[in-house]
Amino acid sequence: MNDLDRRRFEDVSREEREELCRGVNWETVLAKLGFSFRQNTKGKLIRSCVFHKEKTPSLRFWPGSGYCCHGCRKRGADPAAFVHEVLGLREWSEAKVFFLGASPVLGMQLKLPYV
Numbered sequence: 001m002n003d004l005d006r007r008r009f010e011d012v013s014r015e016e017r018e019e020l021c022r023g024v025n026w027e028t029v030l031a032k033l034g035f036s037f038r039q040n041t042k043g044k045l046i047r048s049c050v051f052h053k054e055k056t057p058s059l060r061f062w063p064g065s066g067y068c069c070h071g072c073r074k075r076g077a078d079p080a081a082f083v084h085e086v087l088g089l090r091e092w093s094e095a096k097v098f099f100l101g102a103s104p105v106l107g108m109q110l111k112l113p114y115v
């Protein structure tokens with residue numbers, strides 16, 4: 001494969017990230033990662049934070065937008081940012097594999113202790 005995009009995740013523009021995340025919903029992303037969640041009455045998805053240890057779920061996902069933890073203040077603008085953080089992605093091509101690939105999590109290791 002000669003078309004691998006080796007740019008660092010941080011060097012990709014907001015527009016490119018939005019393009020990759022277009023039509024992607026949090027339910028699909030969380031399911032791909034193997035994360036359980038529940039939906040509150042306002043349509044937000046909630047689960048225990050994967051970035052810090054806690055007993056009461058503080059991590060919230062806004063439909064069509066970003067995520068935020070009210071416990072540790074970890075936040076991001078979109079599903080690509082969340083996947084980058086959770087999987088410790090280095091290259092943009094890895095994010096593309098996650099969102100566009102048939103077997104996205106294959107070969108990728110979760111790097112978080114609190115999942």
Ligand SMILES: [Zn+2]
Nearest residue numbers: 049052069072
């Ligand atoms: Zn947290």
